[in-house]
Amino acid sequence: MEAKIVVLDGDGIGPEVTAEAVKILDVVGERFGHTFHYDHQLMGGCAIDELGTSLPDETVAAAKAADAVLLGAVGGPKWDIPTAPDRPERGILGIRKALELFANLRPVKLNEQLIEASTIKPDVLAGTDMLVIRELTGGLYFGPRKEAGEEGFEAYDTMLYTRPEIERVVRLAADAAMGRRKKLASVDKANVLASGRLWRRVATDVLAEYPELEVEHVLVDSMAMHLIRRPASFDVIVSNNMFGDILTDEASMLAGSMGMLPSASLGDLKNSHGLPLGLYEPIHGSAPDIAGQGIANPLAAVLSVAMLLRHSLGLADEAQAIEDAVDAVLDEGARTGDIAHEGVEVVSTQVMGDLVAEKLE
Numbered sequence: 001m002e003a004k005i006v007v008l009d010g011d012g013i014g015p016e017v018t019a020e021a022v023k024i025l026d027v028v029g030e031r032f033g034h035t036f037h038y039d040h041q042l043m044g045g046c047a048i049d050e051l052g053t054s055l056p057d058e059t060v061a062a063a064k065a066a067d068a069v070l071l072g073a074v075g076g077p078k079w080d081i082p083t084a085p086d087r088p089e090r091g092i093l094g095i096r097k098a099l100e101l102f103a104n105l106r107p108v109k110l111n112e113q114l115i116e117a118s119t120i121k122p123d124v125l126a127g128t129d130m131l132v133i134r135e136l137t138g139g140l141y142f143g144p145r146k147e148a149g150e151e152g153f154e155a156y157d158t159m160l161y162t163r164p165e166i167e168r169v170v171r172l173a174a175d176a177a178m179g180r181r182k183k184l185a186s187v188d189k190a191n192v193l194a195s196g197r198l199w200r201r202v203a204t205d206v207l208a209e210y211p212e213l214e215v216e217h218v219l220v221d222s223m224a225m226h227l228i229r230r231p232a233s234f235d236v237i238v239s240n241n242m243f244g245d246i247l248t249d250e251a252s253m254l255a256g257s258m259g260m261l262p263s264a265s266l267g268d269l270k271n272s273h274g275l276p277l278g279l280y281e282p283i284h285g286s287a288p289d290i291a292g293q294g295i296a297n298p299l300a301a302v303l304s305v306a307m308l309l310r311h312s313l314g315l316a317d318e319a320q321a322i323e324d325a326v327d328a329v330l331d332e333g334a335r336t337g338d339i340a341h342e343g344v345e346v347v348s349t350q351v352m353g354d355l356v357a358e359k360l361e
């Protein structure tokens, strides 16, 4: 098949990890007979520097015309100016909204080989395999807000949700759970927040259509605890934008490192293959402290490519081949610094990419 992929390399370690992900796509293309056309576009801090805006119109237009979008990471201290009119992060939020990517899928699966890399006890971690689905275009990130401005007296953000916004993401999560272990935890703060009570009411209505699912409604503070107390008991977790952001950073430590976790953002827009036009990115940030040193873990980006092949191109075998190759490389002991432990040899970003590529070939 032929596919057009927009690549947003971004800032910090974004370009480094994305280069490895593209390398893997090329190997997949050769081995399975596909042609991937890449269209590199600017977004984030690099776009502010070159074009004066974090999300150029041209980038949005290219993304809308693509089959999928691959993103590295954006942001850095250089653009961290409280009074600046634009920030790199606005680019990410803008493109999520422009492509109507209302559901962010973040699988958290422990690679047994990395059980020692986590700060959590191995017997608690064993069997952890969950899919967190984060609502991505509503809530606190997009509700009415007031900036404090120069005088800095008052500011607010609003957690605004409508019934259809909650319905569609809960339905997507329920469908995902039906294809997995048929368990769903819906996270809210219904004991305090009005938006949390709406979330729970709508989730309850939607989930009544899925009698086969084992459902639990969990308060977000309680979920923060349960994630490290009984992680293996969760299958699919669905939550709002803000809570999902926080819980997935926490959950990433179950998998050993943020450097391991990919994500897929999906909505209703379809690509030229009739499949969801998705955006794929590691859940980690641009890590400016280690940028340019060639030490970042490219596996989250590589695994994001596997999600891209599966969800936006329907290439499940190819996706599996990448995941198997990553497993095999970890089995053989290759580690970047973030997942290393004493006594192992630490490899660079590029070598890690090469090792996965060799396995795939």
Ligand code: IPM
Binding pocket: 075, 089, 092, 093, 245, 283, 285
């Ligand atoms: C994420 C990130 C982003 C978010 C930032 C970079 C805007 O933390 O994708 O989890 O908060 O959504």
Ligand code: MG
Binding pocket: 245, 246, 249, 283
């Ligand atoms: Mg985050």
